[in-house]
Amino acid sequence: MVENRLIFAPYMNQYIQDIAICLQGIIEPESGSDIVKLKMIRDLKLENNQLHFKIFLPSAKYAHKDELYASIYSTISQKYPDLQIHAHFINQAPYADAPNTALPQISNFVAIASGKGGVGKSTISVSVAVALKNAGFKVGLMDADLYGPSIPTMLGIRDTKPKVIDQDGKHKIVPIDVEGISVISLGNIIETEQAVVLRGPRLAAIIKQFFYDTAWPALDYLIIDLPPGTGDVQLTLVQTIPLTGVIMVTTPQEVAYVDAVKAANMFEMEQIRVPVLGVIENMAWFSPDDQPEKKYYIFGEGAGQRLAEKTHSALLGQVPIRVGVRKSFDVGTGYNLDPSIDDVFKHIIEQLDQKVALRHLLFAPSQIVSAT
Numbered sequence: 001m002v003e004n005r006l007i008f009a010p011y012m013n014q015y016i017q018d019i020a021i022c023l024q025g026i027i028e029p030e031s032g033s034d035i036v037k038l039k040m041i042r043d044l045k046l047e048n049n050q051l052h053f054k055i056f057l058p059s060a061k062y063a064h065k066d067e068l069y070a071s072i073y074s075t076i077s078q079k080y081p082d083l084q085i086h087a088h089f090i091n092q093a094p095y096a097d098a099p100n101t102a103l104p105q106i107s108n109f110v111a112i113a114s115g116k117g118g119v120g121k122s123t124i125s126v127s128v129a130v131a132l133k134n135a136g137f138k139v140g141l142m143d144a145d146l147y148g149p150s151i152p153t154m155l156g157i158r159d160t161k162p163k164v165i166d167q168d169g170k171h172k173i174v175p176i177d178v179e180g181i182s183v184i185s186l187g188n189i190i191e192t193e194q195a196v197v198l199r200g201p202r203l204a205a206i207i208k209q210f211f212y213d214t215a216w217p218a219l220d221y222l223i224i225d226l227p228p229g230t231g232d233v234q235l236t237l238v239q240t241i242p243l244t245g246v247i248m249v250t251t252p253q254e255v256a257y258v259d260a261v262k263a264a265n266m267f268e269m270e271q272i273r274v275p276v277l278g279v280i281e282n283m284a285w286f287s288p289d290d291q292p293e294k295k296y297y298i299f300g301e302g303a304g305q306r307l308a309e310k311t312h313s314a315l316l317g318q319v320p321i322r323v324g325v326r327k328s329f330d331v332g333t334g335y336n337l338d339p340s341i342d343d344v345f346k347h348i349i350e351q352l353d354q355k356v357a358l359r360h361l362l363f364a365p366s367q368i369v370s371a372t
């Protein structure tokens, strides 16, 4: 059983995740916070029935060592009686993630990807950014769909030009502040009609400028709205920054699912190794305003769940089709989450934040992929 899960899910291993989730119930007595959040448990590894992990203790004199180990041991062995537990104690404050020397002020780079256009990536990118900001995170939003930047329209900043400042002798673009979210889009820099003629090398140069020639403030999350599929932008992205993970967006149709699997495969390739943090099924059903409790499954059902299983990740949420959503994004008020989707995005970002914490716990930090 254990071996099978390992063979079929070598990377974003659900079994390991489940163990980490059950460890989240254990509280470190001095701080009152859970041991996973404190990064006291790191480098979980499962080989056959042998579970290895490190326990970082705050100091050599730490008073709660035995008590903590006893609860870790009993928690795991109650739920997984077949596992042999090998804990390695390290008397040192939990180590930080490998410094992201490229852009140290940005903690997490999360891309929003899909197989097809029109499934709602940009809508989801904006909504995730807004929900994160509402929950108190510092958030940036990058419109990396250089062929068809739609974020300026969705946020009502089509006529705003970003400022350019001098920073350490270099010109840097200042992201546009939209209700506390730092936004950058090619749509604010050139006329959007010009964007369609951009070619590979030029695209790559722009993506690099979006990261390195931009005066990014300190951010918990930079959300990156991608074009559909697997092209120059996706490739440049993983060659430019250590991407924390991706969220896949699909609609319930089979055609959207099939292309989303292909797009997800690119990120999980051996040479790239960016984990899929989760799946959002958009346009999951339609609910009319006069009967909001009614659900019409006009595009079918189940693609989100299937994509989550296929990518060994989780379904973060299902977003219904609501007239209010379409309207607010068309008139440029996407920064106010429509009340009909407020709760689902609250749930999505709670899950996302948990997955990101687990991702840091379970996997080595992402690397910038080398250009060859």
Ligand SMILES: Nc1ncnc2c1ncn2[C@@H]1O[C@H](COP(=O)(O)OP(=O)(O)O)[C@@H](O)[C@H]1O
Residues within 6 Å of the ligand: 114, 116, 117, 118, 119, 120, 121, 122, 123, 124, 150, 282, 283, 319, 320, 321, 322, 323, 325, 326, 327, 329, 330
């Ligand atoms: N859940 C939803 N309810 C209503 N309209 C939506 C929803 N999601 C997306 N839309 C609308 O569908 C269109 C395409 O969405 P968009 O985010 O631009 O897709 P993509 O970025 O994947 O091409 C937009 O007009 C958007 O307002």
Ligand SMILES: [Mg+2]
Residues within 6 Å of the ligand: 121, 122, 123, 145, 150, 225, 226
């Ligand atoms: Mg888009």
